Amino acid sequence: MKIGEVAERTELSIRSLRHWDEVGLVSPSAHSPGGFRLYTETDVERILLIRRMKPLGFSLERMREFCRALDDRAASRPTPSGPAASDVIAEVRAEATERLERLRTHLAYAEEFVEIVERLR
Structure with missing residues (x-):
């Protein structure tokens, strides 16, 4: 799934998802031939885990x-x-x-x- 779909499902901004990828926190499993980030369900689960850690100030x-x-x-x-x-x-x-x-x-x-x-x- 593309980054926009992931942003909607996780209630995070596309900017946050890109930043997390850039800093090596969570990266998409693949990229499309056009360079779009492609995420799996496992990637989304990891993103949600991280989102749950954020309010705790990690x-x-x-x-x-x-x-x-x-x-x-x-x-x-x-x-x-x-x-x-x-x-x-x-x-x-x-x-x-x-x-x-x-x-x-x-x-x-x-x-x-x-x-x-x-x-x-």
Whole structure:
């Protein structure tokens, strides 16, 4: 599927998808003879995974490291350098849990504020 379809399905901009390709975060599986990016369902799943990491504030490098660890684990291959795939996945799991709790706290503050403002009517 072409980039426009992927943008629509993932609710991301074409610009974001191109940027992620340029920085090596997620690339399309193929290109058409005319040079158009062509994505598979697996590519879309990866894009959605990354989109879910964004609100948690993960850097592009951390997202790239996490995706590489997932690929290494799926291929049952050792990580060429750096920490083992299972270690990276465990670290990201812990970071995500901590960041989610922080977001829940901020959301609770926002909900309290809206309640206060609503009572001011």
